Amino acid sequence: MYKEIKKICCIGAGYVGGPTMAVMAANNPDIKFTVVDINKQKINLWNSKDLDELPIYEPGLSELIKKNRGKNLFFSSDIESSIENADMIFISVNTPTKTKGFGAGFASDLKYVESSAKEVAKYSKGHTIVVEKSTLPVKTALTIKSILTAYQEKGEHKGKSFDILSNPEFLAEGTAIINLQNPDRVLIGGDNKNSIETLKGIYMNWVDECKILTTDLWSSELSKLISNAFLAQRISSINSISALCEATEANISNVSKAVGMDKRIGSEFLNAGPGFGGSCFKKDISNLIYICKHYGLEDVARYWENVILLNKWQQRRISKIIVDKLFGNLSDKRIAIFGFAFKSDTNDTRESPAINICRDLLDEGCFLSIYDPKVSSSQIKRELSLHENVRNSDQNNLLWEKNSNLYEAAKNSDALVVLTDWVEFKSADLKKIFNIMNYPSWIFDTRDIINPEEASSIGFNIWKLGNGFYS
Ligand code: UDX
Numbered sequence: 035m036y037k038e039i040k041k042i043c044c045i046g047a048g049y050v051g052g053p054t055m056a057v058m059a060a061n062n063p064d065i066k067f068t069v070v071d072i073n074k075q076k077i078n079l080w081n082s083k084d085l086d087e088l089p090i091y092e093p094g095l096s097e098l099i100k101k102n103r104g105k106n107l108f109f110s111s112d113i114e115s116s117i118e119n120a121d122m123i124f125i126s127v128n129t130p131t132k133t134k135g136f137g138a139g140f141a142s143d144l145k146y147v148e149s150s151a152k153e154v155a156k157y158s159k160g161h162t163i164v165v166e167k168s169t170l171p172v173k174t175a176l177t178i179k180s181i182l183t184a185y186q187e188k189g190e191h192k193g194k195s196f197d198i199l200s201n202p203e204f205l206a207e208g209t210a211i212i213n214l215q216n217p218d219r220v221l222i223g224g225d226n227k228n229s230i231e232t233l234k235g236i237y238m239n240w241v242d243e244c245k246i247l248t249t250d251l252w253s254s255e256l257s258k259l260i261s262n263a264f265l266a267q268r269i270s271s272i273n274s275i276s277a278l279c280e281a282t283e284a285n286i287s288n289v290s291k292a293v294g295m296d297k298r299i300g301s302e303f304l305n306a307g308p309g310f311g312g313s314c315f316k317k318d319i320s321n322l323i324y325i326c327k328h329y330g331l332e333d334v335a336r337y338w339e340n341v342i343l344l345n346k347w348q349q350r351r352i353s354k355i356i357v358d359k360l361f362g363n364l365s366d367k368r369i370a371i372f373g374f375a376f377k378s379d380t381n382d383t384r385e386s387p388a389i390n391i392c393r394d395l396l397d398e399g400c401f402l403s404i405y406d407p408k409v410s411s412s413q414i415k416r417e418l419s420l421h422e423n424v425r426n427s428d429q430n431n432l433l434w435e436k437n438s439n440l441y442e443a444a445k446n447s448d449a450l451v452v453l454t455d456w457v458e459f460k461s462a463d464l465k466k467i468f469n470i471m472n473y474p475s476w477i478f479d480t481r482d483i484i485n486p487e488e489a490s491s492i493g494f495n496i497w498k499l500g501n502g503f504y505s
């Protein structure tokens with residue numbers, strides 16, 4: 035028997051929960067979607083009249099919110115009644131890497147998943163389908179199941195029943211709405227065929243059935259981790275070759291193009307850069323490493339460990355090159371940072387390579403003028419302040435400023451460093467920039483944004499990542 039779904043609740047109004055529910059609601063006008071979050075301020079922002087105030091920036095998101103908010107899409111802090119009324123509940127809370135205890139630095143901290151499962155157990159009524167949306171270590175569904183079953187068995191909670199599905203989200207930030215609207219695949223893992231079909235029915239309102247893959251729970255959970263691990267591995271692979279290109283006068287863009295034209299390899303995700311950032315790659319590979327070690331697969335764990343090590347190395351390597359090119363001395367120098375987000379089209383800075391590179395440069399004694407079209411200065415402050423063993427945050431805040439455009443950032447600087455692939459950097463007026471910078475003026479381009487021939491003809495010294503002719 036299929037369950038008729040009238041109301042859906044999503045716990046967690048973050049980068050995953052918010053856009054996912056917005057797209058689901060747009061495609062399922064007869065279902066009421068309520069997104070809840072323990073962070074009341076975040077819910078207020080999701081409800082703000084001014085759509086520029088939404089807590090996350092994603093192209094196309096504000097249009098969807100404008101269209102559906104208040105109709106069949108709601109953001110609420112009333113967690114209890116939203117759970118109580120829901121036929122289906124998505125768990126989309128964060129699963130950060132543990133910072134202490136067993137598995138610190140590798141294992142996922144499941145405390146938020148656990149507390150969400152407890153809330154579901156407590157407040158839900160009748161039969162509820164619980165869907166894991168967060169990326170979780172394999173077999174987390176078991177944890178959720180055992181919490182729900184424990185409550186179910188308690189006399190006072192009689193009449194409740196649950197099914198658990200894994201439905202990992204593959205969206206990438208910056209393209210979340212496009213990815214959700216037109217996914218490569220939708221993966222649904224579970225034990226109960228009816229529940230799987232029920233969720234599948236919701237997706238079939240806009241996704242072709244042939245793209246919806248159904249599996250067992252464990253395979254679904256593992257597939258998400260492995261997809262992220264493979265993507266991150268590609269970036270570390272191409273970044274390792276960027277260093278080789280610099281040493282041998284080859285050009286990484288040409289190599290990526292040639293390699294990617296092989297259909298078996300494919301052309302996407304082969305852009306060399308300052309290393310991968312974002313909330314998922316490092317966390318998910320760390321998790322994979324932890325799981326491998328747990329099962330005694332030390333060699334497999336070591337293989338994946340190198341993907342993370344290479345990523346750190348790439349960032350450190352870039353910092354070192356900047357220092358070396360500027361005569362080994364950054365004190366009294368002003369460096370313009372173009373881009374602080376971990377990639378373009380998002381305001382997210384989690385694990386952004388800009389954080390480590392900016393900290394390295396600050397440690398060398400320079401002043402940073404930072405421009406990013408979407409990242410707020412409070413966010414930059416938060417990220418750069420987490421370095422208290424070197425400087426306290428008051429000292430730190432005297433060493434950088436956030437500028438409102440790229441020319442303001444470049445003014446009177448000795449070098450500019452491109453760290454995020456924002457498209458507006460491509461059309462920067464290099465002549466204008468050259469005229470307002472100090473001389474000699476350096477450009478360090480880690481994202482293949484600046485035309486090196488043009489820059490050097492204007493008079494810049496230019497270093498381009500992975501380009502042996504400009505290294
Ligand atoms: C996060 C993880 O990073 C990702 O791996 C996972 O797949 C989904 O969750 P994201 O949406 O980007 O992705 O996280 P975040 O933006 O931090 O949003 C999580 C939200 O859950 C936060 O707004 C937080 O306040 C909320 N939350 C957390 C709850 O509502 N209840 C809790 O108990 C804990």
Ligand code: UDX
Nearest residue numbers: 203204205206207303304305307310311312314376377
């Ligand atoms: C990733 C996965 O792509 C997505 O499927 C999953 O659901 C969540 O994790 P996200 O982290 O949002 O998404 O962005 P992604 O586009 O994958 O970029 C991650 C990092 O890799 C960024 O720092 C980006 O700049 C970098 N990157 C990406 C490269 O350096 N080169 C590339 O070719 C692609």
